[in-house]
Amino acid sequence: MADQSIAGAGIMATASDGDRSGRARVVILFLCLxxxxxxxxxxxxxxxxxSVVSVVGDWLLGAAPGDEALSARDRLIVYDIRLPxxxxxxxxxxxxxxxxxxxxGLFRNPLADPGLIGVSAGSSLGxxxxxxxxxxxxxxxxVALGTxxxxxxxxxxxxxxxxxxxxxxxxxxxxxxATMLLAGIALAALAIALTGxxxxxxxxxxxxxxxxxxxxxxxxATWQKIGSVGPxxxxxxxxxxxLARGLNALALGxxxxxxxxxxxxxxxYTAIIGVSAAVGASVAASGGIGFVGIVVPHLLRLAIGxxxxxxxxxxALLGASLLxxxxxVARTMVAPAELPxxxxxxxxxxxxxxxILLRKRGVxxx
Amino acid sequence: xxxxxxxxxxxxxKRIVANVDFDMRPGEIAAIVGPNGSGKTTFLRALSxxxxxxxxxTINGRDLSAMKPVEAATxxxxxxxxxxxxxxxxxxxxxxxxxxxGRSGALPGEDERLPERALARxxxxxxxxxxxxxxxxGEQQRVQLARVLCQVWAPVLDGKPRYLFLDEPLSSLxxxxxxxxxxxxxxxxxxxxxxxxxxxxxxxxxMYADRIFVMHRGRLAATGSPQDVLSDDLIEKxxxxxxxxxxxxxxxxxxxxxxxxx
Numbered sequence: 001m002a003d004q005s006i007a008g009a010g011i012m013a014t015a016s017d018g019d020r021s022g023r024a025r026v027v028i029l030f031l032c033l034x035x036x037x038x039x040x041x042x043x044x045x046x047x048x049x050x051s052v053v054s055v056v057g058d059w060l061l062g063a064a065p066g067d068e069a070l071s072a073r074d075r076l077i078v079y080d081i082r083l084p085x086x087x088x089x090x091x092x093x094x095x096x097x098x099x100x101x102x103x104x105g106l107f108r109n110p111l112a113d114p115g116l117i118g119v120s121a122g123s124s125l126g127x128x129x130x131x132x133x134x135x136x137x138x139x140x141x142x143v144a145l146g147t148x149x150x151x152x153x154x155x156x157x158x159x160x161x162x163x164x165x166x167x168x169x170x171x172x173x174x175x176x177x178a179t180m181l182l183a184g185i186a187l188a189a190l191a192i193a194l195t196g197x198x199x200x201x202x203x204x205x206x207x208x209x210x211x212x213x214x215x216x217x218x219x220x221a222t223w224q225k226i227g228s229v230g231p232x233x234x235x236x237x238x239x240x241x242x243l244a245r246g247l248n249a250l251a252l253g254x255x256x257x258x259x260x261x262x263x264x265x266x267x268x269y270t271a272i273i274g275v276s277a278a279v280g281a282s283v284a285a286s287g288g289i290g291f292v293g294i295v296v297p298h299l300l301r302l303a304i305g306x307x308x309x310x311x312x313x314x315x316a317l318l319g320a321s322l323l324x325x326x327x328x329v330a331r332t333m334v335a336p337a338e339l340p341x342x343x344x345x346x347x348x349x350x351x352x353x354x355x356i357l358l359r360k361r362g363v364x365x366x
Numbered sequence: 367x368x369x370x371x372x373x374x375x376x377x378x379x380k381r382i383v384a385n386v387d388f389d390m391r392p393g394e395i396a397a398i399v400g401p402n403g404s405g406k407t408t409f410l411r412a413l414s415x416x417x418x419x420x421x422x423x424t425i426n427g428r429d430l431s432a433m434k435p436v437e438a439a440t441x442x443x444x445x446x447x448x449x450x451x452x453x454x455x456x457x458x459x460x461x462x463x464x465x466x467x468g469r470s471g472a473l474p475g476e477d478e479r480l481p482e483r484a485l486a487r488x489x490x491x492x493x494x495x496x497x498x499x500x501x502x503x504g505e506q507q508r509v510q511l512a513r514v515l516c517q518v519w520a521p522v523l524d525g526k527p528r529y530l531f532l533d534e535p536l537s538s539l540x541x542x543x544x545x546x547x548x549x550x551x552x553x554x555x556x557x558x559x560x561x562x563x564x565x566x567x568x569x570x571x572x573m574y575a576d577r578i579f580v581m582h583r584g585r586l587a588a589t590g591s592p593q594d595v596l597s598d599d600l601i602e603k604x605x606x607x608x609x610x611x612x613x614x615x616x617x618x619x620x621x622x623x624x625x626x627x628x
Binding site for chain 1: 411415416434435436438439440442443446451452455456457458460463464466467494495496517
């Protein structure tokens, strides 16, 4: 049976004669607006009644007098609690979505996702190692690096996993999807087992710290945390646009990308290091938040096509917006308590992933 | 000018190509023929810079092993046997990838229109908006050829000839499109470029090739013009098949040769 949604999109593509760059620009513009709205709503929603009007009023007028002015308490809530949380959400949403898109381009497969194929598990292992062993075995490492120790360890864990995965799954320039997913399962199992050993060794205080790694949460957002992982994510994300053309060529296979003049080895290693850095920093800051990397690029490919020059920036914008949305759900569903955001993204994302598999059945050779 | 001296390729410890010498001049179509598994594709992949080889390969006097991907991409374009995609690219998006290096050699400002023109040349007018994954194998093959043509649109750039490397460009095509593709190759060579093509159809090879390289068990079995190479003895030796050149079928069995094309 022909893939119906592809056929449906075909009619639209014919109208613009196969050139979807105009539509992509429009979509990106709307995504910018959407993100702005999401940021504003996140800043103003929550247990405190600091409203959109009062926040904007505060920005425009400074400490304006009257009812709309922010009280000192409101200002504390908005600037020291909500703003860092929103910024962290934007950074991590963008990092996860773009990492997913880049991995899918690298593996030439729409099912590759840092969470699914064990990269996040590897990053978690690195982070947990620092939390549990930071005061003892890894003390020189944590003392020397300070707040960077955690994201760096998560980066190394993610990098090691990705490199092993790529070596195992790719032969003669062809990546086998089955091998990739199975190797991902094996590596994730190994990383989770090693993490388990560390958790077994942890004391009570560390156990409390560790709980959120399993679930994923933005609740611990502070300016200090943004200071340590923000630069890593921003650096990794700003390298990604330079990969876009190469990843487009890579869609034709490694050999053909090389024939087109792309330095394939350099492209692959830049992509792997960039993804590991972005995922590592995200995991270090918020634990495992799944499915953003697979849902966001997939939705966007339906709307604007797979051209990475547009897909990567659009993924960053939509990933950031969706994570803020998920965080809003996490904060309000069981208020005044809070759901871990990883649970929200998994509950929405896992069925979506199954839907992708159903659609791709027979189209993608697993 | 492409010169290969004593080229050998081993994959996984097994020697696939052994001591092949290969020369071609711009203006020529060089056909590589031989039975399945004789090392044709492996040799072409070495020539494309995909595989490590021993021996020496120069393109326009430059050592292939010292070339960066970008330099090689300016000198030659490569059509693989088949290309599958995992993402829903449109035909235009695929063909445009040929312009990635920015050295098509078309007149300034013409690049934007090249995908259309290249598609028209491979008889895919109006296919730009279709999805690549929805096309038949033969149509996909022609889309890839259009992409390859965009990459080296001008057969000569900066006074230097450029080359098309085609790995079984006709394998999934009907007879009409086989002739169209071979005419494109012929035209590319006539205008000063060079074409290296792996072919299986000996009649089309005889019709279009200026020079034939016959491969057999990884080695070069014969080389020369079609008249010199295509003999009963060689075909029997290389293809292990007793065929006779230039003999009409008996009785009223119909046969159709590409040479009869109007």
